[in-house]
Amino acid sequence: MSSVAWIIFWGALATYASRVGGHLVLSRFERVHPRVEAGLNAVPAAVLATLFAPALVGAGPAEYAALIVAGFVALRGSFLAMFLAGAAVLIAGRYFIG
Amino acid sequence: MVADTPPERRPADQFLRGMRAAIPVVVASAPFGVLFGALAVKNGLDVWETVAMSAAIYGGASQMVGIELFNQQIAPWAIVLSIFAVNFRHTLYSAVVGRNVPHWNTLQKAIGFFFLVDPQFAESERQVERGETITFVWYMGMALPVYVFWVAEAWIGGTFGKMLPDTHAIGLDFLLPIYFLGLVLEFRDRAFWLPVVLTSGASSIAAYVTVGSPWHVSIGMGAGIALAVFLTPAGPREADR
Numbered sequence: 153m154s155s156v157a158w159i160i161f162w163g164a165l166a167t168y169a170s171r172v173g174g175h176l177v178l179s180r181f182e183r184v185h186p187r188v189e190a191g192l193n194a195v196p197a198a199v200l201a202t203l204f205a206p207a208l209v210g211a212g213p214a215e216y217a218a219l220i221v222a223g224f225v226a227l228r229g230s231f232l233a234m235f236l237a238g239a240a241v242l243i244a245g246r247y248f249i250g
Numbered sequence: 251m252v253a254d255t256p257p258e259r260r261p262a263d264q265f266l267r268g269m270r271a272a273i274p275v276v277v278a279s280a281p282f283g284v285l286f287g288a289l290a291v292k293n294g295l296d297v298w299e300t301v302a303m304s305a306a307i308y309g310g311a312s313q314m315v316g317i318e319l320f321n322q323q324i325a326p327w328a329i330v331l332s333i334f335a336v337n338f339r340h341t342l343y344s345a346v347v348g349r350n351v352p353h354w355n356t357l358q359k360a361i362g363f364f365f366l367v368d369p370q371f372a373e374s375e376r377q378v379e380r381g382e383t384i385t386f387v388w389y390m391g392m393a394l395p396v397y398v399f400w401v402a403e404a405w406i407g408g409t410f411g412k413m414l415p416d417t418h419a420i421g422l423d424f425l426l427p428i429y430f431l432g433l434v435l436e437f438r439d440r441a442f443w444l445p446v447v448l449t450s451g452a453s454s455i456a457a458y459v460t461v462g463s464p465w466h467v468s469i470g471m472g473a474g475i476a477l478a479v480f481l482t483p484a485g486p487r488e489a490d491r
């Protein structure tokens with residue numbers, strides 16, 4: 153087994169373990185502590201914030217405009233409309249502003 | 251009988267709705283899938299190793315870390331450990347999603363959790379937020395297109411990496427932040443939403459600047475979750491629910 157194949161195999165196994173592990177551990181408990189419950193409840197907002205916030209570093213006017221417009225559309229319109237509006241503003245902004 | 255089933259419960263309809271949730275993910279992650287393929291080949295993997303890595307590990311950030319370490323004379327076990335560290339957040343995803351899919355059987359869970367990447371997790375929780383059931387058919391309707399495109403992109407990037415278009419001009423590099431911003435807003439009715447978003451956002455920016463990518467994800471995420479845990483009283487009253 154080449155070292156690349158070895159890394160892919162064990163890397164895949166470790167990743168799969170992390171994707172089933174949380175459920176295997178948590179499903180052993182009948183009752184979940186309210187603080188654990190609150191922590192789990194916060195997971196989506198916490199991880200999603202880390203996935204977009206660093207993009208603000210080094211973002212220019214076109215990027216900020218796209219995020220602001222997408223944010224407003226998200227509050228009113230559908231999810232896909234939010235995505236398309238943000239993309240349209242971004243592309244237009246980069247074309248005209250640079 | 252099919253006629254008696256409400257349209258939104260029909261398997262074919264569920265699958266299509268899952269596929270619709272996959273559209274923005276496929277579009278926004280495409281440049282990263284192709285970029286991974288191009289970088290992997292540049293770092294000494296052959297095209298089939300590159301494709302195998304996307305197909306078997308299936309986790310963008312951890313794959314990037316993996317290939318970044320390949321040509322740095324780092325022990326293979328240390329690379330595997332890094333991949334595990336970057337993907338460790340998925341334990342929380344499976345803990346959260348696992349509570350919302352008691353109707354899945356063991357095989358469905360074993361298959362489903364393999365595909366539990368960031369957007370798959372977020373869209374699944376969005377189903378819950380809308381008061382809908384995460385059916386296995388809906389879940390796979392979203393997972394399969396995202397997966398198939400991701401693996402194909404590794405091949406495209408590995409094969410045609412030197413002919414990459416200017417992703418900046420067509421805005422491809424910034425679509426993921428827009429997508430994730432839209433997703434984060436979907437959860438605005440949850441407890442401690444704003445303090446969690448602000449804490450995770452600010453600490454991930456700080457970690458991004460100091461420690462670097464992709465560790466800012468785990469660090470920022472940990473800070474936001476810790477805040478929610480500490481803001482919750484540990485009293486017995488809440489334990490009754």
